[in-house]
Amino acid sequence: MNREDELFLTRDFGLDHLHRLETYVSRGGYRAAAKALKTMTPDAVLEEVKAANLRGRGGAGFPAGIKWGFVPRGTDALRYLCVNADEGEPGTFKDRFLMSHNPHLLLEGAILASYAVGIRTAYVYIRGEYESIARRLETAVSEARASGWLGDHIAGTGFGLEVFVHRGAGAYICGEETALLESLEGKRGHPRLKPPFPASIGLFRCPTVINNVETLCHIPGIIRHGAEAFLKRGLPRDGGTRIFSVSGAVARPGCYELPTGSSLRELIYERAGGVRDGRKLKAVIPGGLSAPMLTENEIDVRMDGDSLVEAGSMLGSGAVIVIDDETPMTLVLEKITKFYAHESCGQCTPCRVGTAWMARIAARLRAGRRRNGDVDTLHRLASGIKGRTLCPMGDAAALPVLALVAKFRDELERSS
Amino acid sequence: MSHNIPDRVKRRVEDILSRYPRREAALLPVLSALQEERGFLSHSDEEWAADTLGIPPAKVREVVTFYSLFRRKPAGRHHLQVCTNVSCALNGADGLLSHLRKKLGIAEGETSADGRFSLSSVECLGHCDEAPCLMVNDEHYGRLDRRALDELLEKLE
Numbered sequence: 001m002n003r004e005d006e007l008f009l010t011r012d013f014g015l016d017h018l019h020r021l022e023t024y025v026s027r028g029g030y031r032a033a034a035k036a037l038k039t040m041t042p043d044a045v046l047e048e049v050k051a052a053n054l055r056g057r058g059g060a061g062f063p064a065g066i067k068w069g070f071v072p073r074g075t076d077a078l079r080y081l082c083v084n085a086d087e088g089e090p091g092t093f094k095d096r097f098l099m100s101h102n103p104h105l106l107l108e109g110a111i112l113a114s115y116a117v118g119i120r121t122a123y124v125y126i127r128g129e130y131e132s133i134a135r136r137l138e139t140a141v142s143e144a145r146a147s148g149w150l151g152d153h154i155a156g157t158g159f160g161l162e163v164f165v166h167r168g169a170g171a172y173i174c175g176e177e178t179a180l181l182e183s184l185e186g187k188r189g190h191p192r193l194k195p196p197f198p199a200s201i202g203l204f205r206c207p208t209v210i211n212n213v214e215t216l217c218h219i220p221g222i223i224r225h226g227a228e229a230f231l232k233r234g235l236p237r238d239g240g241t242r243i244f245s246v247s248g249a250v251a252r253p254g255c256y257e258l259p260t261g262s263s264l265r266e267l268i269y270e271r272a273g274g275v276r277d278g279r280k281l282k283a284v285i286p287g288g289l290s291a292p293m294l295t296e297n298e299i300d301v302r303m304d305g306d307s308l309v310e311a312g313s314m315l316g317s318g319a320v321i322v323i324d325d326e327t328p329m330t331l332v333l334e335k336i337t338k339f340y341a342h343e344s345c346g347q348c349t350p351c352r353v354g355t356a357w358m359a360r361i362a363a364r365l366r367a368g369r370r371r372n373g374d375v376d377t378l379h380r381l382a383s384g385i386k387g388r389t390l391c392p393m394g395d396a397a398a399l400p401v402l403a404l405v406a407k408f409r410d411e412l413e414r415s416s
Numbered sequence: 417m418s419h420n421i422p423d424r425v426k427r428r429v430e431d432i433l434s435r436y437p438r439r440e441a442a443l444l445p446v447l448s449a450l451q452e453e454r455g456f457l458s459h460s461d462e463e464w465a466a467d468t469l470g471i472p473p474a475k476v477r478e479v480v481t482f483y484s485l486f487r488r489k490p491a492g493r494h495h496l497q498v499c500t501n502v503s504c505a506l507n508g509a510d511g512l513l514s515h516l517r518k519k520l521g522i523a524e525g526e527t528s529a530d531g532r533f534s535l536s537s538v539e540c541l542g543h544c545d546e547a548p549c550l551m552v553n554d555e556h557y558g559r560l561d562r563r564a565l566d567e568l569l570e571k572l573e
């Protein structure tokens with residue numbers, strides 16, 4: 001096995017009991033933490049992650065090292081790490097996959113991030129529906145504490161970290177980082193106005209780093225093998241691998257780890273086995289439900305942030321939902337709009353009212369009771385929500401509807 | 417007022433409280449612990465949580481009504497939560513849901529007369545690779561068709 005293969009997060013996922021500390025350590029686990037804590041300064045860890053230009057895997061794609069760099073330095077002030085494990089973007093299940101197979105990889109990533117930023121307390125905010133995964137994480141935390149990888153004096157050094165697993169209670173919006181903070185403080189998940197950004201005023205009004213699970217899982221590999229090796233996988237400015245969650249009308253749904261920038265067509269046809277039951281591909285949602293859909297002739301695209309923006313969509317959480325040619329678009333529209341209407345936190349009027357209104361129209365179209373002007377009204381509502389809300393959920397609700405109306409207007413107009 | 421909170425729950429709450437620098441931050445896990453005990457959150461549970469965390473009861477109600485996993489009335493012994501989002505819908509979720517409605521004689525949000533089943537349709541559960549999927553209480557089941565679903569129901573007493 002060559003060195004670079006160790007940069008694949010799922011490298012050892014075929015092993016039994018990888019989730020146990022013993023197995024993880026036998027595969028080189030916690031060596032990056034030992035290396036960093038014993039031979040590197042916090043700044044050196046930060047600089048390595050910056051050099052790797054590790055882009056966030058949660059949805060926004062912001063470079064993790066730059067995010068860490070925003071936390072004020074040179075003070076002893078309390079600061080926190082929040083691990084965003086509130087995986088709720090429909091179609092996404094890669095963080096579940098990572099945490100259930102290899103919870104210690106996440107903990108090691110959290111140790112490294114905390115060391116770099118000077119954090120002594122971390123919370124893993126995990127969605128309430130992942131109860132068994134939360135228990136697995138709790139077990140991993142206990143194992144790590146018992147072996148000296150968490151708690152005071154990690155690996156015999158002066159650095160200490162406590163990790164607490166915090167279960168959510170069912171609210172998509174809590175995946176938005178400031179809503180997550182509110183929720184972790186015991187409140188409704190209402191996104192905060194930014195600025196101030198969490199790096200200056202976050203959890204309990206302290207500077208806070210919030211990173212997605214998959215993002216943190218890349219840190220041990222970067223520290224062990226260096227930023228350069230990481231950048232050799234994937235694209236020059238968007239390196240490493242991505243775990244794509246592929247679902248919908250495919251023959252082999254599942255998680256597939258590929259270098260960033262791999263082809264969407266190959267992912268669907270070569271990895272996921274193509275469209276199920278000999279059907280044809282009608283459309284693909286390439287980055288979680290919020291990502292504008294692509295049609296059959298648009299799927300020769302690279303799966304990286306910049307390429308998908310160029311193609312008029314986004315990489316988001318890397319969740320690919322394949323829609324087959326026997327599925328009516330009114331069904332897809334109904335499900336998309338119902339979701340955002342249910343999950344709107346209600347703070348901003350355009351989102352609260354607009355998503356509910358869109359869902360009512362979509363339900364009519366689905367039931368074959370289209371009224372004149374319905375499709376135009378949908379377009380008008382989505383345009384009215386876009387860019388007019390506190391958090392990115394407004395755009396998340398509007399963009400897929402705008403794309404669907406633009407690309408499948410004829411079909412929607414025929415529904416009655 | 418007596419709240420009837422068992423000692424084991426009180427001990428668990430003490431442990432939960434030790435993880436946060438502010439008591440009110442423990443609200444979600446405390447409510448989850450209370451709900452696990454009875455299957456739903458009573459008015460008295462909410463008051464006890466408010467007292468214990470030192471926050472007004474209205475703040476507790478605000479949170480209970482915001483999050484979809486909290487319930488304010490009892491559910492059946494087995495709460496069937498069927499995902500109906502896109503990936504599951506592409507794999508027949510709506511058909512499964514209507515099958516359950518007919519078979520159990522209840523609509524979403526209702527509980528069967530014998531108290532055995534409650535039915536809900538829910539948003540994405542993060543198990544799209546196993547679509548169509550559902551959750552029974554905290555357990556996930558996937559790759560279901562009507563037959564597999566019927567067999568599952570048989571096993572749930």
